[in-house]
Amino acid sequence: MELDFERCYRAVDSRDQRFDGCFYTAVRTTGIYCRPSCPAVTPKRQNVTFYPSAAASQRAGYRACRRCRPDAAPGSPEWDMRADTIGRAMRLIGDGVVDREGVAGLASRLGYTERHLNRMLTAELGAGPLALARAQRAQTARILVETTDLGLADIAFAAGFGSVRQFNDTMLEVYAVSPSQLRNQRPAAARGEAGVINLRLAYRPPLHAGSLLEFLGARTLPGVDELCGDTYRRGMVLPHGSATVALKPAERWVFATLRLSDVRDLAPAVARCRRLFDLDADPVAVDGMLGAEGALREVVRGEPGVRVPRAVDGFEMAVRAVVGQQVSVAGARTTLGRILRAAAIVDSPVALEEGPSPASRPTALPTPTDTTAATTALTGFPPASAIAALPDSAFGMPATRRTTIRALATAVADGKLDLEPGADRTETTARLMELPGIGPWTAGYVAMRAVGDPDVFLETDLAARRGAAALGLPDTPRELAEHAERWRPWRSYALIRLWRAA
Numbered sequence: 001m002e003l004d005f006e007r008c009y010r011a012v013d014s015r016d017q018r019f020d021g022c023f024y025t026a027v028r029t030t031g032i033y034c035r036p037s038c039p040a041v042t043p044k045r046q047n048v049t050f051y052p053s054a055a056a057s058q059r060a061g062y063r064a065c066r067r068c069r070p071d072a073a074p075g076s077p078e079w080d081m082r083a084d085t086i087g088r089a090m091r092l093i094g095d096g097v098v099d100r101e102g103v104a105g106l107a108s109r110l111g112y113t114e115r116h117l118n119r120m121l122t123a124e125l126g127a128g129p130l131a132l133a134r135a136q137r138a139q140t141a142r143i144l145v146e147t148t149d150l151g152l153a154d155i156a157f158a159a160g161f162g163s164v165r166q167f168n169d170t171m172l173e174v175y176a177v178s179p180s181q182l183r184n185q186r187p188a189a190a191r192g193e194a195g196v197i198n199l200r201l202a203y204r205p206p207l208h209a210g211s212l213l214e215f216l217g218a219r220t221l222p223g224v225d226e227l228c229g230d231t232y233r234r235g236m237v238l239p240h241g242s243a244t245v246a247l248k249p250a251e252r253w254v255f256a257t258l259r260l261s262d263v264r265d266l267a268p269a270v271a272r273c274r275r276l277f278d279l280d281a282d283p284v285a286v287d288g289m290l291g292a293e294g295a296l297r298e299v300v301r302g303e304p305g306v307r308v309p310r311a312v313d314g315f316e317m318a319v320r321a322v323v324g325q326q327v328s329v330a331g332a333r334t335t336l337g338r339i340l341r342a343a344a345i346v347d348s349p350v351a352l353e354e355g356p357s358p359a360s361r362p363t364a365l366p367t368p369t370d371t372t373a374a375t376t377a378l379t380g381f382p383p384a385s386a387i388a389a390l391p392d393s394a395f396g397m398p399a400t401r402r403t404t405i406r407a408l409a410t411a412v413a414d415g416k417l418d419l420e421p422g423a424d425r426t427e428t429t430a431r432l433m434e435l436p437g438i439g440p441w442t443a444g445y446v447a448m449r450a451v452g453d454p455d456v457f458l459e460t461d462l463a464a465r466r467g468a469a470a471l472g473l474p475d476t477p478r479e480l481a482e483h484a485e486r487w488r489p490w491r492s493y494a495l496i497r498l499w500r501a502a
Contacts, residue, residue: 003023003050003051003052005050008023008025008036008050009045009048011036012025012036012038012042012043012048013042015036015037015038015039016036016037017036017037017204017205018204018282018284019036019037020035020036020037020070020073020074020202020204021035021073021074021075021076021077021280022036022076022077022078023036023050023051023052024050024051024052024053024054024056024057024070025038025043025048025049025050026048026049026050026051026057026060026062027043027047027048027062028047028048028049029043029047030043031061031062031063032062032063032064032065033051033054033057033058033062033063033064033065033070034065034067034068034070035065035068035069035070035073037068038065038067038068038070039067039068040065040067040068051126052124052125052126053125053126053127053132053135054070054071054135055125055126055127055131055132055134055135056125056126056127056131057070058127058131058134058135058138058173058174059126059127059131060126063173063174063175063176064174064175066175071135071138071139071142071174072139072200072202073202074202074203074204074274074279074280075090075094075274075280076090076280077204077280077281077282077285079091079094079280080278080280080281080452080454081454081489083424083425083426083453085110085112085117085120086120086121086124086125088110088422088423088424089106089110089117089120089121089129089422090125090132091421091422091452092106092109092110092421092422093106093129093132093133093136094136094267094271095267095268095271095272095420095421095422096136096160096239096265096267096268096271097109097422098129098130098132098133099133099137099160099264099267100239103117103118103128103129103130106129109422117129118130133160134170135174136160136267137159137160137161137170137267138159138170138171138174138175140158140159140160140266140267141155141156141159141161141167141170141171141179142171142175142182143197143199143266144158144159144197144263144266145179145182145183145186146182146183146186147197147198147199148197148263150263152164152167152179152180152183154263155167155179155263156168156179157264158262158263158264158266159264159266159267160264160267167179195259196257196258196259197257197258197259197260197263197266198255198256198257198258199255199256199257199258199270200253200254200255200256201247201253201254201255201256201270201273201274201277201279202252202253202279203252203253203254203277203279203280203281204281204282204283204284205251205252205283205305206283206304206305207249207254207279207283207305207307208303208304208305208306208307209230209249211303211306211307211496211500212232212249212277212278212307212309213227213230213232213249215309215496216232216309217232218329219320219329219332219333220333221333221336221337221340222337222340223235223340223377223378223379224316224340224378224379224380224381225378226378228246230248230249231246231247231248232246232247232248233245233246233247233378234312234378235378235379235380236269236272236312236313236380237313237379237380237381237383238260238262238265238268238269238272239264239265239268240261240262240264240265241260241261241262241265242261242379242380243258243259243260243261243265243269244258244259244378245257245258245259245269245273247273247276247277249277254273254277254279256270256273258270272312273312275310275311275312275421275452276309276310276311276312277307277309277310278307278308278309278310279307281307281308281454283304283305283306283307285490286490286493287300287304287305289487289490290487290490290493290494290497293486293487295471295472295473296471296494296497299471299497299500299501300497303500306493306496306497306500307493307496308448308449308454308492308493308496309449309496310449310450310452311449311450312380313380313381313450314412314418314419314420314421314423314446314450314451315381315383315384315408315409315412315419316380316381317419317446317449317450318408318412318419318432318442318446318450319336319339319381319387319405319408319409320332320336321442321445321446321449322401322404322405322408322437322438322442323335323336323339323397323401323405324445325401325441325442335395335396335397338394338395338396339387339390339394339395340381340382342390342391342393342394342395343382343386343387343390343394383413384408384409384410384412384413385409385413387405387406387409388406388409388410388413400436400437401437403436403437404435404436404437404438407435407436407437408435408438411431411435416431417431417432417435419446419450419451420450420451421450421451421452423451425447425451425453428446428447428451429443429444429446429447432446432447440458440460441458441460441461444456444457444458445458448492448495453492454489454490454491454492454493455488455489455490455491455492456491456492456495457481457484457487457491457492457494457495458495459477459478459480459481459484460477461495463498463499463502464480464495464498464499464502465477465480466501466502467497467498467499467500467501467502468480468483468498468501470501470502471498471501473498
């Protein structure tokens with residue numbers, strides 16, 4: 001990936017937060033790499049090299065700056081926007097696929113050989129999949145060292161390292177301190193209550209938190225998620241176990257409180273929380289394009305930083321989309337609540353709550369002793385197999401809609417339909433459209449919120465047409481779709497604006 005030196009240096013000199021995660025600044029005289037907004041003195045031009053990823057900086061022999069924590073920067077908005085192999089690979093690596101399935105599993109999901117995938121990622125990012133996953137493991141390990149009292153050996157295996165020696169060597173290389181030194185240096189305030197991991201999730205400002213909380217709060221489901229004031233809580237089913245998370249937006253950060261049944265799920269939990277709140281977006285670029293439109297100028301100016309609320313579970317989002325066809329939000333919630341009760345969500349099998357294999361290290365966090373912060377017990381959405389097995393009486397909807405949900409659940413359970421962000425967007429949309437009862441609106445809604453496509457527009461949506469009329473835009477589907485072409489590649493964000501205007 002070619003980086004324009006002058007543009008990058010100007011961003012560093014002005015400490016522009018918009019470029020955090022887009023590239024990294026390595027300083028030869030100090031041997032460290034930083035995020036562009038690092039508050040340290042701007043290095044001289046002749047001492048600077050720019051890298052497209054933290055892994056590339058580490059591969060070149062630089063260690064992470066302890067002041068600006070470049071490994072905790074927001075991810076590049078490219079990985080959310082791009083639908084090509086590199087974008088898909090980065091989303092899958094962020095979700096921990098390399099740690100769980102190895103490079104072979106990643107390559108298989110993408111349909112390439114390991115050698116060719118390594119060549120593509122190295123050419124684009126300066127590091128292959130193993131190096132990129134290693135950089136993520138180091139960050140996960142640092143979080144666990146600083147925020148939990150787990151033994152260092154347990155942390156090594158929980159973060160995805162193959163051995164304690166590999167863990168120690170990587171931490172020394174990346175942070176220039178051993179894990180034990182890192183733990184001794186942590187401030188007392190960094191420690192949370194037993195069984196809880198507290199994090200700050202960075203984002204590129206501005207963030208219109210009210211629109212996110214309003215959208216998600218109107219669609220909460222008993223036992224799955226809830227809105228408590230300015231904090232959104234939900235349950236998640238992760239690769240190794242269950243979890244609950246509380247997300248509270250604030251200036252510069254979203255505060256996240258995680259309770260994990262297995263700490264090996266920390267990296268995918270963080271990735272899914274970031275995805276849910278669309279924290280890796282570039283709101284300045286989005287608002288700059290949409291704000292150039294006369295009809296949207298005032299709403300963009302009045303509410304900067306509106307994001308697309310996404311999903312932590314692609315199947316859950318697809319079921320919500322099918323149930324929500326041609327009914328109100330309140331009606332969809334009622335129907336979904338009936339389905340959840342029938343699936344006995346509280347007692348649903350979290351296959352994933354199996355204990356670790358004998359060969360692995362114990363990775364469970366201690367049970368929290370302080371329950372004052374807890375409210376409703378939350379779990380994740382039932383698995384596709386459980387929904388597919390429900391009797392007709394559980395749905396309370398027309399037979400055609402039941403058939404659609406069963407076909408959807410069966411396709412996901414059988415592995416024929418991938419609804420996660422690493423999926424091929426075009427293929428996923430095509431396969432959704434092959435299912436009975438799923439048309440362009442439903443497929444587009446799922447592509448926008450579950451698969452993360454930033455350029456979806458639902459011109460037949462009634463609320464979108466009402467919003468368009470309120471803003472003085474064409475409100476017939478054909479004319480609105482033609483008008484929306486000027487909003488590419490951010491039509492999903494324009495759609496959210498129209499919904500808010502409605």
